[in-house]
Amino acid sequence: MVSWDPRIEELPPAELERLQYKLLKTLVYRLYSFSPFYHQRMRDHGVHPDDIGELADVRKLPFMFKSDLRDNYPDRLFVASQDELVRYHVSSGTTGKPTVVGYTARDIEAWTTSLARALTSCGLGRGDVMQVSYGYGLFTGGLGLHYGAERIGATVIPTSVGNTERQIELMQDLRATAIACTPSYLLHMGEAAEKMGVSIKNDTHLRTAILGAEPWSEQMRNRIQDWLGVKAYDIYGTSELYGPLFCECSEQKGIHIWGDLALVEVIDPHSEEAVAPGERGELTITMLQKEALPMIRFRIGDITTLVTDTCPCGRTHPRITRIQGRVDDMLIIRGINVFPSQIEHALMGIPQVGQHFQIVVDRQHELDTLLIRVEVHPDAFSDRITDLMKIKQLITSRLRSALNVAADVELAEPGSLPRFEGKAKRVVDRRKI
Amino acid sequence: MMETKKFVIKQISIFSENRPGRLAAISRALEEDAINILAFTIAEADGFGVVRALVDHSEKAYEKLTSMGFMVHFTDVIAVRMKDEPGGLYEIARILGDSQVNIDYAYAYTGKDAAVLILRVDNVDQAIQTLRSQGVMLMESSFFQ
Numbered sequence: 001m002v003s004w005d006p007r008i009e010e011l012p013p014a015e016l017e018r019l020q021y022k023l024l025k026t027l028v029y030r031l032y033s034f035s036p037f038y039h040q041r042m043r044d045h046g047v048h049p050d051d052i053g054e055l056a057d058v059r060k061l062p063f064m065f066k067s068d069l070r071d072n073y074p075d076r077l078f079v080a081s082q083d084e085l086v087r088y089h090v091s092s093g094t095t096g097k098p099t100v101v102g103y104t105a106r107d108i109e110a111w112t113t114s115l116a117r118a119l120t121s122c123g124l125g126r127g128d129v130m131q132v133s134y135g136y137g138l139f140t141g142g143l144g145l146h147y148g149a150e151r152i153g154a155t156v157i158p159t160s161v162g163n164t165e166r167q168i169e170l171m172q173d174l175r176a177t178a179i180a181c182t183p184s185y186l187l188h189m190g191e192a193a194e195k196m197g198v199s200i201k202n203d204t205h206l207r208t209a210i211l212g213a214e215p216w217s218e219q220m221r222n223r224i225q226d227w228l229g230v231k232a233y234d235i236y237g238t239s240e241l242y243g244p245l246f247c248e249c250s251e252q253k254g255i256h257i258w259g260d261l262a263l264v265e266v267i268d269p270h271s272e273e274a275v276a277p278g279e280r281g282e283l284t285i286t287m288l289q290k291e292a293l294p295m296i297r298f299r300i301g302d303i304t305t306l307v308t309d310t311c312p313c314g315r316t317h318p319r320i321t322r323i324q325g326r327v328d329d330m331l332i333i334r335g336i337n338v339f340p341s342q343i344e345h346a347l348m349g350i351p352q353v354g355q356h357f358q359i360v361v362d363r364q365h366e367l368d369t370l371l372i373r374v375e376v377h378p379d380a381f382s383d384r385i386t387d388l389m390k391i392k393q394l395i396t397s398r399l400r401s402a403l404n405v406a407a408d409v410e411l412a413e414p415g416s417l418p419r420f421e422g423k424a425k426r427v428v429d430r431r432k433i
Numbered sequence: 434m435m436e437t438k439k440f441v442i443k444q445i446s447i448f449s450e451n452r453p454g455r456l457a458a459i460s461r462a463l464e465e466d467a468i469n470i471l472a473f474t475i476a477e478a479d480g481f482g483v484v485r486a487l488v489d490h491s492e493k494a495y496e497k498l499t500s501m502g503f504m505v506h507f508t509d510v511i512a513v514r515m516k517d518e519p520g521g522l523y524e525i526a527r528i529l530g531d532s533q534v535n536i537d538y539a540y541a542y543t544g545k546d547a548a549v550l551i552l553r554v555d556n557v558d559q560a561i562q563t564l565r566s567q568g569v570m571l572m573e574s575s576f577f578q
Binding site for chain 1: 480506
């Protein structure tokens with residue numbers, strides 16, 4: 001295994017925690033002293049920097065939300081003055097105002113370092129040619145990966161997005177070995193290449209894909225890897241945290257979150273307490289070294305699971321699993337958190353089930369009911385009621401063990417469930433609360 | 434080896450949700466293409482059912498219903514002419530039971546000429562041979578076309 005910075009990446013967990021505590025303590029004092037926003041927020045919350053006596057005391061600190069950034073548009077949360085900034089990025093913001101993120105030189109350095117470690121951990125380095133097909137500009141993807149790839153000595157082809165045929169020509173002509181883009185864009189490139197008579201698997205040197213900036217699944221990974229002949233890695237980050245930052249290592253067993261840069265918690269979005277290890281919850285991140293726009297317990301709204309055992313790669317930093325949904329999508333059924341993505345995942349593992357399903361939530365006699373309507377795969381249709389009942393029972397028991405809450409299952413006629421273009425709205429919540 | 438093929442009848446089985454209007458949708462589709470239903474039954478389970486029907490043009494019915502998005506399946510059944518008198522069903526059931534043929538399901542209709550029992554069995558060939566060897570009359574598939 002090659003590491004960018006083995007001294008930090010393989011730091012014994014106890015030492016890593018000591019380092020995190022030191023950084024947290026410094027951060028909290030700094031913000032209490034220099035940020036009117038955090039000063040007020042901490043006072044309102046009844047917490048003083050002196051209350052932070054160990055790492056676990058991070059839980060005493062107030063949360064921060066995306067809405068805080070919007071409410072303080074454009075730069076009222078910045079702790080650095082404008083002359084200390086070397087760059088702005090602006091995220092489009094699907095609801096309301098955009099979010100502006102400022103970077104000091106040290107912010108860019110920390111961001112680049114994070115990606116240098118991440119890209120090295122998936123086997124990239126000097127000699128690689130990386131095509132950066134994320135958008136360049138206000139979006140963080142393009143420039144972020146660009147700096148990270150240059151830092152590890154790779155050769156960057158800054159193609160940005162669009163003009164797919166040209167991208168494929170350059171991929172071949174400049175012998176790109178790696179690509180960074182969204183998973184859906186890579187699939188689109190694969191199709192466009194085939195139309196040009198080019199097989200990415202056989203006719204290019206591409207062997208690594210760094211994919212992120214949108215949700216994707218393990219099934220999609222398998223398809224990309226098999227079809228395009230690349231190893232596909234999940235990369236994570238949001239503009240508020242610099243941009244894309246953390247990636248899976250060559251083990252592909254979770255995304256390493258560099259503990260000296262970020263303190264990660266996974267909490268129940270409603271109780272706001274930490275979930276038990278291995279359980280899903282909302283990703284909450286404290287950026288330990290961020291200068292211009294600090295983030296304490298920032299609730300991103302992404303759902304994930306924390307993995308704390310040491311990765312076979314030897315890196316000691318905590319990992320998170322692939323993002324499994326958004327908090328906004330979460331349903332609470334009889335007090336249990338249920339994510340549509342869990343249901344989708346459970347159903348996809350059952351060959352007798354077709355592609356479409358619908359989740360209907362209702363309330364009867366003060367009790368929540370969860371109904372999953374699924375289309376039977378035509379190949380699995382049988383004339384025998386007992387065969388169909390067996391399929392129904394199989395679905396019921398798989399859902400039960402995946403969700404920890406009982407769901408009713410209804411077999412639906414093919415084509416009877418609503419189809420969606422783009423983002424599917426599979427949930428119908430009829431509860432009137 | 435007795436010729437059994439001509440006695441094997443293609444029944445269409447249609448998956449249907451158990452809610453108002455589904456049977457109407459199926460039967461209307463058949464009516465539109467002038468397909469006649471000769472016999473039918475509904476097997477009902479929790480929330481869904483399977484409509485089973487003998488029609489005069491099974492391929493046409495299959496295409497029509499499939500094009501409308503229905504899940505349709507061909508199932509091999511046999512049609513036995515029963516005596517329309519006490520013991521008529523017993524005779525058939527006994528013969529099949531004696532030869533260890535299991536009946537998965539059955540439905541019957543009484544026509545102008547005779548009572549007809551539609552049978553779905555686990556061993557179609559054996560059922561045909563046994564019944565014929567015991568003098569039971571089976572309807573040929575061409576009868577339903």
